Amino acid sequence: MSGPLDRDEMARIVARDIPDGSYVNLGIGQPTKVADYLDLAGGVVLHTENGMLGMGPIATGDDVDPDLTNAGKQPVTELPGAAYFHHADSFAMMRGGHLDICIMGAFQVSARGDLANWHTGAPDAIPAVGGAMDLATGARDVFVMMSLFAKDGTAKLVPECTYPLTGLACVSRVYTELAIFHLTADGVVVPETFGIEFDELAERLDVEIRRPPNRE
Amino acid sequence: MSGPLDRDEMARIVARDIPDGSYVNLGIGQPTKVADYLDLAGGVVLHTENGMLGMGPIATGDDVDPDLTNAGKQPVTELPGAAYFHHADSFAMMRGGHLDICIMGAFQVSARGDLANWHTGAPDAIPAVGGAMDLATGARDVFVMMSLFAKDGTAKLVPECTYPLTGLACVSRVYTELAIFHLTADGVVVPETFGIEFDELAERLDVEIRRPPNRE
Amino acid sequence: MSRTRVSTAADAVAQIQDGDTVLVGGFGMAGMPVVLIDALIDHGATDLTIVSNNAGNGDTGLAALLAAGRVRKVICSFPRQSDSWVFDGLYRAGKIELEVVPQGNLAERMRAAGAGIGAFYSPTAVGTLLAEGKETRTIDGRDYLLEFPIRGDVALIGAHVGDRAGNLVYRRTARNFGPVMAAAATTTVAQVTRVAEVGELDPEAIVTPGIYVDHLVEVAS
Amino acid sequence: MSRTRVSTAADAVAQIQDGDTVLVGGFGMAGMPVVLIDALIDHGATDLTIVSNNAGNGDTGLAALLAAGRVRKVICSFPRQSDSWVFDGLYRAGKIELEVVPQGNLAERMRAAGAGIGAFYSPTAVGTLLAEGKETRTIDGRDYLLEFPIRGDVALIGAHVGDRAGNLVYRRTARNFGPVMAAAATTTVAQVTRVAEVGELDPEAIVTPGIYVDHLVEVAS
Numbered sequence: 062m063s064g065p066l067d068r069d070e071m072a073r074i075v076a077r078d079i080p081d082g083s084y085v086n087l088g089i090g091q092p093t094k095v096a097d098y099l100d101l102a103g104g105v106v107l108h109t110e111n112g113m114l115g116m117g118p119i120a121t122g123d124d125v126d127p128d129l130t131n132a133g134k135q136p137v138t139e140l141p142g143a144a145y146f147h148h149a150d151s152f153a154m155m156r157g158g159h160l161d162i163c164i165m166g167a168f169q170v171s172a173r174g175d176l177a178n179w180h181t182g183a184p185d186a187i188p189a190v191g192g193a194m195d196l197a198t199g200a201r202d203v204f205v206m207m208s209l210f211a212k213d214g215t216a217k218l219v220p221e222c223t224y225p226l227t228g229l230a231c232v233s234r235v236y237t238e239l240a241i242f243h244l245t246a247d248g249v250v251v252p253e254t255f256g257i258e259f260d261e262l263a264e265r266l267d268v269e270i271r272r273p274p275n276r277e
Numbered sequence: 278m279s280g281p282l283d284r285d286e287m288a289r290i291v292a293r294d295i296p297d298g299s300y301v302n303l304g305i306g307q308p309t310k311v312a313d314y315l316d317l318a319g320g321v322v323l324h325t326e327n328g329m330l331g332m333g334p335i336a337t338g339d340d341v342d343p344d345l346t347n348a349g350k351q352p353v354t355e356l357p358g359a360a361y362f363h364h365a366d367s368f369a370m371m372r373g374g375h376l377d378i379c380i381m382g383a384f385q386v387s388a389r390g391d392l393a394n395w396h397t398g399a400p401d402a403i404p405a406v407g408g409a410m411d412l413a414t415g416a417r418d419v420f421v422m423m424s425l426f427a428k429d430g431t432a433k434l435v436p437e438c439t440y441p442l443t444g445l446a447c448v449s450r451v452y453t454e455l456a457i458f459h460l461t462a463d464g465v466v467v468p469e470t471f472g473i474e475f476d477e478l479a480e481r482l483d484v485e486i487r488r489p490p491n492r493e
Numbered sequence: 494m495s496r497t498r499v500s501t502a503a504d505a506v507a508q509i510q511d512g513d514t515v516l517v518g519g520f521g522m523a524g525m526p527v528v529l530i531d532a533l534i535d536h537g538a539t540d541l542t543i544v545s546n547n548a549g550n551g552d553t554g555l556a557a558l559l560a561a562g563r564v565r566k567v568i569c570s571f572p573r574q575s576d577s578w579v580f581d582g583l584y585r586a587g588k589i590e591l592e593v594v595p596q597g598n599l600a601e602r603m604r605a606a607g608a609g610i611g612a613f614y615s616p617t618a619v620g621t622l623l624a625e626g627k628e629t630r631t632i633d634g635r636d637y638l639l640e641f642p643i644r645g646d647v648a649l650i651g652a653h654v655g656d657r658a659g660n661l662v663y664r665r666t667a668r669n670f671g672p673v674m675a676a677a678a679t680t681t682v683a684q685v686t687r688v689a690e691v692g693e694l695d696p697e698a699i700v701t702p703g704i705y706v707d708h709l710v711e712v713a714s
Numbered sequence: 715m716s717r718t719r720v721s722t723a724a725d726a727v728a729q730i731q732d733g734d735t736v737l738v739g740g741f742g743m744a745g746m747p748v749v750l751i752d753a754l755i756d757h758g759a760t761d762l763t764i765v766s767n768n769a770g771n772g773d774t775g776l777a778a779l780l781a782a783g784r785v786r787k788v789i790c791s792f793p794r795q796s797d798s799w800v801f802d803g804l805y806r807a808g809k810i811e812l813e814v815v816p817q818g819n820l821a822e823r824m825r826a827a828g829a830g831i832g833a834f835y836s837p838t839a840v841g842t843l844l845a846e847g848k849e850t851r852t853i854d855g856r857d858y859l860l861e862f863p864i865r866g867d868v869a870l871i872g873a874h875v876g877d878r879a880g881n882l883v884y885r886r887t888a889r890n891f892g893p894v895m896a897a898a899a900t901t902t903v904a905q906v907t908r909v910a911e912v913g914e915l916d917p918e919a920i921v922t923p924g925i926y927v928d929h930l931v932e933v934a935s
Contacts, residue, residue, distance in 0.1 A: 111669050130666055134520070134523075139917060141912045142877060142878075142881060147700070148673055149672075152596065152597030156616065156830030185585070189570070192595065194598075194618045198616045228621070300704050322704070327887045343744060345886040350742035361696055363890065364821035367821075369607060370702075370704065373608045373609040375704050403793055404812075404843075405793050405794035408791070408817040411838045611834075613834040613835070614833045615832070616832065
């Protein structure tokens with residue numbers, strides 16, 4: 062890679078890292094784009110928490126059906142092998158640890174995997190959580206997709222989250238435009254960087270990062 | 278009535294007392310016979326806890342389907358409007374108080390409505406409860422059908438159960454060959470007797486019984 | 494064969510009392526019982542607690558019920574949306590109470606109400622602001638919060654087809670909260686696009702058995 | 715599209731280990747995975763805990779597994795039947811452990827395992843012998859017992875048709891414990907009368923989504 066990833070490249074990289082046969086939930090916003098790079102016909106089954114497995118791409122034109130939407134309430138399509146279920150069954154599936162991966166955006170992620178993505182903590186904010194806490198707790202692996210730095214230049218991968226938490230120690234990987242971070246029991250490992258050297262990345266973060274063991 | 282009820286007459290009397298539109302679960306054994314006297318096409322919907330509403334009469338001949346049984350594992354039939362569901366949903370329906378009436382046999386019933394029908398308490402008995410405790414707790418009304426006296430002559434309607442309990446204060450009515458008993462907050466009321474005078478019945482029981490208020 | 498009645502929307506909501514808790518189905522417009530909500534607005538019951546995934550969008554439906562001042566409290570997972578200005582205004586003015594519940598806990602708490610479960614331990618929201626005031630317990634090394642049932646006096650849901658015995662089938666993701674709310678409320682009203690005769694629906698494919706449904710209201714699809 | 719594999723019965727049960735907890739579906743013969751149980755007997759795993767509604771009938775199926783001495787403990791609602799002589803003999807000889815669980819608590823405890831619920835309060839069995847040793851709690855004036863999940867290492871269930879993505883439909887009351895057990899076990903094996911192609915089953919009528927099913931074993935119906 063010659064420079065930082067754009068949004069499509071990030072989506073493609075995340076999709077690359079999802080094993081065939083996985084059951085995956087894609088969060089609202091940026092994660093939705095990952096679907097464009099997944100082999101939904103042959104490899105990966107998408108779950109949407111409003112009650113479906115086997116969700117296909119966004120629907121357009123005549124395929125739009127108001128009774129068939131994703132969690133972001135966008136019209137979507139149904140793939141062969143799909144199944145519908147009610148909300149309690151859908152979240153039971155999630156909470157019971159049956160989903161392999163969920164991909165979400167974040168305000169902050171801590172080195173230990175704490176996730177903050179539901180509430181800015183601003184005193185006048187109206188709290189709204191949706192399914193984020195259920196997904197954070199329920200999916201076997203939580204991948205975060207986010208820009209590494211906020212608009213004010215502060216890093217969003219932090220030693221401790223300062224925003225209200227969504228879940229504790231739940232994130233296993235963070236995908237950003239500059240690097241991928243694996244949050245492991247042995248610390249934060251960076252298997253890939255994009256348009257930035259490891260040492261410069263380490264310099265710009267308050268979180269201690271490591272190269273993968275086989276490159277150390 | 279000129280004498281004590283036989284089993285068919287008891288079943289007919291119980292069926293008479295079930296309001297149209299009721300959702301009813303019939304226990305294994307004697308209560309199963311009540312179905313013969315219910316208007317299943319127009320009035321009452323039968324629930325079987327192995328996962329069905331809209332159960333019809335016992336199946337015979339070509340109607341026998343090994344995949345369609347009642348809780349006693351007898352082959353039964355399906356009526357128009359039937360619905361199938363799994364065991365957790367079936368017992369949720371019961372536990373959630375959605376069934377109007379369940380009818381069970383009993384070893385003993387106390388004046389307060391405690392039910393004993395799952396275990397003789399014999400030291401070598403192998404305990405087996407099935408759905409009896411769930412039904413006792415879950416149905417809005419529990420009717421018991423039993424003979425009023427055990428083979429040794431002791432009454433089965435008792436001040437306190439001596440057999441291990443199935444449920445506490447759950448029985449609202451007891452149908453026997455000699456009388457009907459309504460277990461109310463104001464005591465045990467006997468609206469009907471069969472082949473026995475009220476005073477003789479009162480004499481033979483250790484439980485205090487009353488005539489209905491409008492006859493006192 | 495059952496107690497379910499085919500009713501007008503007005504008749505079906507007539508029994509709703511001031512102060513009732515009303516469960517309202519739908520996720521976005523999918524499964525939203527718009528005709529029943531309009532009937533509830535016309536009915537006039539007030540001081541309501543509304544349980545629904547969102548807190549109204551635009552100026553119609555739930556938002557119109559809120560704007561009419563009929564709602565004391567909203568229990569939902571996601572009140573804040575781009576077009577939730579009615580709720581936002583009432584909330585910021587201190588004129589409405591809000592309980593935010595994670596979506597899965599919301600569904601499971603209603604499921605518990607319908608299933609006769611007294612309370613349950615959920616791992617969702619442990620260690621977050623939404624855990625405040627909740628009892629916690631460690632089971633097999635994992636932390637859980639104790640969650641209590643949410644019961645409705647009335648549920649208003651949208652389904653696809655209902656038969657005269659009250660059995661319901663849904664369409665695609667419009668199923669969402671419908672089956673759970675139908676079981677969690679004392680009285681359930683289902684808006685359907687068609688009332689079928691008893692026996693038309695496949696008994697294997699019925700999602701909500703008629704035992705949970707008190708009124709069917711047929712609406713244009 | 716999924717990880718579900720179409721396997722022989724022998725291959726499907728090959729991973730069962732000594733000491734495993736095996737959930738076995740069926741209520742009477744309806745939904746009983748007889749081919750899978752026979753394969754488990756041939757497989758030879760021992761020291762098993764079996765969770766099923768009954769404890770075997772006659773001399774075949776679960777009774778044969780028990781007779782072969784492979785089962786350490788049975789968790790069920792109704793062991794004692796007219797033809798449960800194998801279990802009765804082992805139990806009276808002190809050769810098998812028994813946990814009797816009311817049928818609804820049995821189903822709900824497995825449902826909790828599949829749904830990630832840490833524990834729940836059930837009103838069933840309050841005040842009875844089966845409440846002994848259980849935590850009790852009064853909620854809104856009613857008494858409940860605290861019940862914990864029952865998880866399986868493997869579930870063996872019988873269904874009607876499964877597609878290659880693992881989606882299952884059942885037939886009539888043969889559905890019984892199948893859907894609950896499929897979700898409660900780490901690995902689920904479903905005996906089906908036919909393996910269908912992906913897309914053949916109606917998505918509205920699928921009862922067990924393929925996410926819960928690891929192996930399909932086609933058997934003569």
